[in-house]
Amino acid sequence: MSDKVCSHHKNKRRKSLLRCCACLLAAIFVVLLVVLLTWAILKPKKPRFTLQDATIFALNVSAPNVISTSVQVTVNSHNPNSRIGIYYDRLYVYATYANQQITFFTVIPPVYQGHKDFNVWSPFVYGSNVPVAPYNGIALSQVQSDGAPIEMTIKIDGRLKWKVGSLTTGRYHIHVTCPVGIQLGNSKNSGIVVGNGVKYQISQGCSVSV
Incomplete structure (x- = not known):
């Protein structure tokens, strides 16, 4: 019984960790997308x-x-x-x-x-x-x-x-x-x-x- 409980907790932790990683990657992607779009719109010129x-x-x-x-x-x-x-x-x-x-x-x-x-x-x-x-x-x-x-x-x-x-x-x-x-x-x-x-x-x- 204890083995099943431990396995359940491990799976739950793994899913939570995967969710956190997915959220972090999504946030990074959104930030990079905003930066790239801003960059493309502004078109910086060299000094x-x-x-x-x-x-x-x-x-x-x-x-x-x-x-x-x-x-x-x-x-x-x-x-x-x-x-x-x-x-x-x-x-x-x-x-x-x-x-x-x-x-x-x-x-x-x-x-x-x-x-x-x-x-x-x-x-x-x-x-x-x-x-x-x-x-x-x-x-x-x-x-x-x-x-x-x-x-x-x-x-x-x-x-x-x-x-x-x-x-x-x-x-x-x-x-x-x-x-x-x-x-x-x-x-x-x-x-x-x-x-x-x-x-x-x-x-x-x-x-x-x-």
């Missing part, structure tokens, strides 16, 4: 970045395989969404030349960007005696002596989260690429002397991938 200017304090080749750089850039970020906010996790800014990193990472602290909002950042990116491939140092020296445009790229890497109402998504990687060509010392693009540096107006859009 837009613009490189406004660059102030060159140093860009020196001390040896064929060593470059020292000190640049301050002004970057404008715009959230084009009218119903979606953006949480930027830490953003890392750095410069590259010929696809090789020539500065250390500069961190932009976490920030929230509301609907249609703008943020402007002016980080310094620098690197002292950064080792590079010898042919890149030689190429940069040649470009400087020829007075040709120096093609470098300002990059921003990090993560962001989308905010829709009270819902916040998981983190997504964001990669921003801002190519810039500057003719140092060129009379038509001499820039503005700012202390020990020269400021160049650029106002150029950047490519963004999320």
Whole structure:
């Protein structure tokens, strides 16, 4: 008799557990469905970045395989969404030349960007005696002596989260690429002397991938 009672209780517990699991799965499904429908209706747009200017304090080749750089850039970020906010996790800014990193990472602290909002950042990116491939140092020296445009790229890497109402998504990687060509010392693009540096107006859009 006791075996039958135990078996009955076990079956009852099993059914209750299955019911709880089914309810939980149904609730998760409903939440995911609501999020997906909201996402499809709102159609989030990627943030837009613009490189406004660059102030060159140093860009020196001390040896064929060593470059020292000190640049301050002004970057404008715009959230084009009218119903979606953006949480930027830490953003890392750095410069590259010929696809090789020539500065250390500069961190932009976490920030929230509301609907249609703008943020402007002016980080310094620098690197002292950064080792590079010898042919890149030689190429940069040649470009400087020829007075040709120096093609470098300002990059921003990090993560962001989308905010829709009270819902916040998981983190997504964001990669921003801002190519810039500057003719140092060129009379038509001499820039503005700012202390020990020269400021160049650029106002150029950047490519963004999320």
